[in-house]
Amino acid sequence: MGAILQFEQVHKRYGDVAALAGVSLTIQGGEFFTLLGPSGCGKTTLLRCVAGFLRPDDGRILCDGDRLDRLPAHKRDIGMVFQNYAIFPHLTVFENVAYGLRARRVEPAEIRRRALETLTLVQMDALADRRPDQLSGGQQQRVALARAMAIRPRLLLMDEPLSNLDAKLRVEMRTEIRRLQRELGITTVYVTHDQEEALAISERLAVMNAGRVEQVGFPWDVYQAPQSAFVAQFIGTSNTLKGTLAPGGGEWAAVRIGDWTLGTRRTEGLAGSVLAVFRPEALGLVADGRETAGATIGEAAVVSREFLGAVLRYRLRLDDGSLIHLDEHKPNAARLVPEGARVRFAVRPEDVMLFPTKESS
Ligand SMILES: Nc1ncnc2c1ncn2[C@@H]1O[C@H](COP(=O)(O)OP(=O)(O)OP(=O)(O)O)[C@@H](O)[C@H]1O
Ligand SMILES: [Mg+2]
Secondary structure (H helix, E strand, C coil): CCCCEEEEEEEEEECCEEEEEEEEEEECCCCEEEEECCCCCCHHHHHHHHHCCCCCCEEEEEECCEECCCCCHHHCCEEEEECCCCCCCCCCHHHHHHHHHHHCCCCHHHHHHHHHHHHHHCCCHHHCCCCHHHCCHHHHHHHHHHHHHHCCCCEEEEECCCCCCCHHHHHHHHHHHHHHHHHHCCEEEEEECCHHHHHHHCCEEEEEECCEEEEEECHHHHHHCCCCHHHHHHCCCCEEEEEEECCCCCCEEEEEECCEEEEEECCCCCCEEEEEEECHHHEEEECCCCCCCCCEEEEEEEEEEEECCCEEEEEEEECCCCEEEEEEECCCHHHCCCCCCEEEEEECHHHCEEEECCCCC
8 A cells, every 4th residue: 555654743843834733633544635735834844845856944745754854855766747847758658658757767668567557557658759839738747747656655645736737627637637646556646726626636635725734634624614614614515604693502593793693503612703604406496475593694795696506595694785696507597587686695604604813812
């Protein structure tokens, strides 16, 4: 099975910027693990520390229990696919993939066998004699992938490998990458700032923010049970309203937002100013005069509508001026609500998450 990769309190500064501010993580053998976070949060810096292009200021990186951060880069046995890590333009597809094997002094017959086998895996064997300028972007990316995998590395690092491809090809390639990685069982660290890609491709993922890991978990858990307002807002679309928690006990609570009272589940340790966060799909339109048992009813004006195919997304303005999104699944063209109209919506208390505001945390 693949190698176990551990980070222990890894720090890296660039002048005043703490690019990594104490990252601790364990990535399991054979796992497909994603680092997800906004631009500048430290994803590439962390990968570069693993690859050996950068040295952490403090902390340790271990591979199967041994210090990785003390080995020179060429002894780390790592395959890499980077966004701009172009394949060699003067070499054929075959020679690009054979390159790493030659550098490792593998027998010529074995080089041929392994390079062709890996090209077959990425479905590029038929184009083995082409040069990169005779390939599409997606095909070049497959060659880059094959080149990284041909050496059967202990670790595979991928930094935004799909960001230069168009939307449809990205989706095809991510499925492909995941299939290959499963087949080979190589521990893989994948970097993206695309949250949909991260949810789709990862076994587990870490959400990073300003050099720190905010949350680690399975995609489902990170989406359903974010542990901070940052994670809730970064993953998926979220409505965030600032309000005041009404005092009281018990399982249920109420948050005052302007003149509106929103029912929620109580969260331990919170009082006073809070952020109430809920997903657009947690809201439903409710006809006049109707109630929805157990749910809070709100009123708002429709600001705009966006047709997203499977979903119709309404942008609504509450009476205090805050904007929220409401998603209608299986939208019905006959029941479209026009812009400017007033609507009633329902939200269930169990679908509202509470977090401390910046001031109260
Ligand atoms: N060589 C450098 N010199 C100075 N600061 C740097 C250097 N490289 C990165 N930084 C800073 O370190 C922080 C982390 O950068 P990093 O490249 O790791 O971010 P990232 O998460 O990969 O972002 P992106 O999604 O935009 O690629 C940023 O604030 C960045 O400006
Ligand atoms: Mg980066």
